[in-house]
Amino acid sequence: MFSDFDQEMMRQAIDLAKQGYYSTKPNPSVGCVITKDGRIISTGWHQKAGEPHAERVALANAKAASLSVEGATVYVTLEPCSHFGKTPPCADALVDAKVARVVVAMQDPNPQVGGSGIKRLQAAGINVDVGLMQADAESLNKGFIFSMTNNRPFVRLKIASSLDGRTAMSDGKSQWITGAEARVEVHKMRAMHGAVVTGIGTVLADNPSLNVRLDSDVLASMNLDETTANPIRVVLDANLSMPLDAKMLSLPGRTLLMTSKITAERNPDLIEKIYQVGGEVVAVAAEDDRLDIESVLQYLYEVEQVRDVMVEAGAIVAGAFIESGFVNEIHAFVAPSLMGDSAKPMFALPSIQSMSDKIQYQFDAIQKVGEDLHLVLSPSKSTLSK
Numbered sequence: 001m002f003s004d005f006d007q008e009m010m011r012q013a014i015d016l017a018k019q020g021y022y023s024t025k026p027n028p029s030v031g032c033v034i035t036k037d038g039r040i041i042s043t044g045w046h047q048k049a050g051e052p053h054a055e056r057v058a059l060a061n062a063k064a065a066s067l068s069v070e071g072a073t074v075y076v077t078l079e080p081c082s083h084f085g086k087t088p089p090c091a092d093a094l095v096d097a098k099v100a101r102v103v104v105a106m107q108d109p110n111p112q113v114g115g116s117g118i119k120r121l122q123a124a125g126i127n128v129d130v131g132l133m134q135a136d137a138e139s140l141n142k143g144f145i146f147s148m149t150n151n152r153p154f155v156r157l158k159i160a161s162s163l164d165g166r167t168a169m170s171d172g173k174s175q176w177i178t179g180a181e182a183r184v185e186v187h188k189m190r191a192m193h194g195a196v197v198t199g200i201g202t203v204l205a206d207n208p209s210l211n212v213r214l215d216s217d218v219l220a221s222m223n224l225d226e227t228t229a230n231p232i233r234v235v236l237d238a239n240l241s242m243p244l245d246a247k248m249l250s251l252p253g254r255t256l257l258m259t260s261k262i263t264a265e266r267n268p269d270l271i272e273k274i275y276q277v278g279g280e281v282v283a284v285a286a287e288d289d290r291l292d293i294e295s296v297l298q299y300l301y302e303v304e305q306v307r308d309v310m311v312e313a314g315a316i317v318a319g320a321f322i323e324s325g326f327v328n329e330i331h332a333f334v335a336p337s338l339m340g341d342s343a344k345p346m347f348a349l350p351s352i353q354s355m356s357d358k359i360q361y362q363f364d365a366i367q368k369v370g371e372d373l374h375l376v377l378s379p380s381k382s383t384l385s386k
Contacts, residue, residue, distance in 0.1 A: 002103075002132050009033045009040070009075040010105055010133045016045040016054070017077045017140055022192050023048050023223035026305040028078055028141040030054040034062060034099075036072040041065075047223060055080055055090040059097055070098040077137045079108040079130075082117040091120040101127040105137035109148040143194075143308030146328065152297045153194070153309040155326050157318060158186060159346050160333045166343035167315065172205040181370030182333045186312075187214050189331065191224060193231045194306035195256075197296070199317035200237040207247050210312065232256055232304060236296065236317060238289045240267055240281070242274065249278045256304075258296055260286035293324040319348035322359060325379075330361060332375040 016031030024030075024046050032054035034042040042065065044057030052060065055076055062069050080090035080102065094102060102121055107130060108114040121128050138145060143154035160178045161167050168174035176183065190196055191212045198210060212219075212229040219225055230253035235242060238260045248255050257279055264271065264283035271281045282303075284295040300306040311321050321327050332346075352358060365376040 001129065005035075005038070006075070006103060006129075006132060009035055009073075010077070010103060011136075012040075012043070013075045013077050014105070014133060014136050014140065016043055017137070020046050020048075020223060021140060022188075023228065025049065025192070025194050026144075026307045028144040030076065030078045032058040032077075033075040034058050034069055034072050035075070036067075036069065041067045041069070041072065048228075050087070053081065053087055053090050056087065056093055059093055071100045072097075073101040073103065074099050075103045075132075077105045077140070079104050079106065079114065080117040080121065081108070081113070082120045083113055089117070089120075091117040094121060095124040095126065099126060101129070103132055104128065104130045105132055106130075106134045109145040111149065142328075147301060147307045152294075152301050152326070153306050154328050155297070155309045155311060155321065156189070156193070156329045156331055157311045157321055157327045158189060158331045158333070159318065160186070160335070161346055162335055162337045162339040162343070164338050164340070164343075165346050166339035167346055168205075168344040169339065170342045170344065172344075174206070177337070177339075178333045178335045178372045179370040182335075182372040182374065184214070184218075185369055185374060186333065187212050188222070189310060190231055191219075191222060191229045193308045193310040195232040195234050195300050195304065195308075196310045196312055197234040197236065197317075198311070198313045200235055200239075200241050201316060202312075202314050203235055203237075203242060203246055203248075205314070207243075208312075209247055209251055211248070211251050211253060227252065231310070232300075232306070234258060234296075234300070236291050236313075238286050238291050239263055240270055240274070242279065244273060244277050249274075254280060256280045256282060258282050258284055258291055258299070260284070260289070260291065262286070290320065293321060293326055297326060315345050315348040318346065319350075322347055323349060323351050328378060329364070330375075330377040332373075332377070333369070334373045334375060336371060 013031040013033045017029040020029040027049045030046045032044045042058045042062035044054045046054045082089045082091040146154040210233045233255045237257045261283040285292040360380040361377040362380045367374045
C-alpha cells in the first residue's frame with residue numbers, strides 16, 4: 001500500500017513535527033510534506049497553539065514560492081482538522097488547493113471529530129491513505145492522544161533518587177542527588193508539560209522554583225523562550241499553608257494553589273492576599289485534608305486544557321498519585337550513590353501490606369544521562385487490570 005518514497009516522506013513529516021514537540025501544547029505536534037512529480041515542493045510544521053496548522057503552513061510556503069499544489073500528494077502526521085477553532089479547517093484548505101492524495105499517519109484521537117477530516121477529503125474526491133508510520137506519530141503526542149480518549153491528562157511522575165531509593169536526607173536536604181546532565185533533562189521535561197504538580201510539604205521543605213531554567217540557545221532549539229517555557233506550577237495545599245513569600249509566587253508564569261472547598265470558604269481574606277502576591281487559588285473536592293486527585297486532574301484538563309501533567313513531589317504526594325492509579329509513566333533518575341536508612345523514601349504507600357498488594361510496573365526505557373540512569377516505567381498489565 002505504501003511505497004519506499006511514501007515511507008521517506010512521512011519520516012520527514014515526523015521529523016518536522018518533532019520541532020514543535022515542546023511548543024504546541026495543548027495542541028499536538030504535527031508535520032507536513034507536500035510532493036509533486038516525485039519531489040518535495042513544500043513543508044510545514046505547527047509551531048504554537050493558535051498559529052497556523054502544519055498543512056496551512058506548507059500550503060502557504062508553496063504559494064510564497066509560486067508553486068502549484070494542484071494534483072500534489074500531501075503527507076501529514078495527524079488527520080487534517082475539519083472543524084473551526086482558533087484556525088480554519090485544514091481539510092477545507094487541502095480541498096480548495098485541489099491536491100490529489102493525502103497520506104495520514106494517524107486519525108485524530110478525539111472521538112467527537114476523529115475521521116471527519118478524512119471523510120471531508122474523500123467527499124471531495126481526494127485519495128486518502130491512513131496508517132503510515134502510525135506508531136511513530138503516536139509517540140510524539142502521547143499526552144494529547146491519551147487525554148482525548150480518557151478526558152484527563154497523561155501523568156508522568158518524576159523521581160530523583162539514590163541507588164537505595166532515597167530522595168532526601170532525614171533533614172529534608174536533597175540538593176543534589178543527581179548530576180547536572182540529569183537536571184537538564186528534568187528541565188526539558190518540565191517544558192513539555194502543561195502543568196507541574198507538587199505538594200505543600202515540598203514547598204515548605206525546599207521552597208522550590210519549579211520553573212524551566214535552561215540557556216536561551218537551548219530554549220530556542222526547543223522553539224521556546226523564557227516567557228513560553230514554563231508550565232503552570234500547581235501546589236496541592238488542602239489547608240492553604242503556602243507562605244506568601246514562597247519563591248515560586250514571584251517567578252514568571254502561573255502558580256496555582258489547589259485547596260479544599262471548606263478551606264476556600266473559610267479563608268477569603270487569605271485567598272485575596274495570595275492573589276496579591278501572584279498566586280491563584282482553586283477549590284476541589286477533598287477528604288480528611290487530602291485533595292481528590294481525580295478532581296485535580298479533571299480541573300487541569302477541563303479548565304486549563306492541560307494534556308500532560310508532571311508530578312514532582314515528596315513521598316506522600318507521589319505515593320498518593322501511585323495509589324490513585326492515575327500515573328501513566330514513572331521517570332526515575334537514579335544516582336550511583338547510597339544515602340542510608342534514615343533518608344526519605346520515594347513513596348509513602350500505606351495500602352501495600354503484603355505481596356499480593358504490590359503494584360507492578362514494567363521497564364519501557366533505560367538511558368544513561370551523565371553518571372545517572374533515567375528509567376521510564378509504565379503500569380504492567382496486571383496492575384492495570386486490578
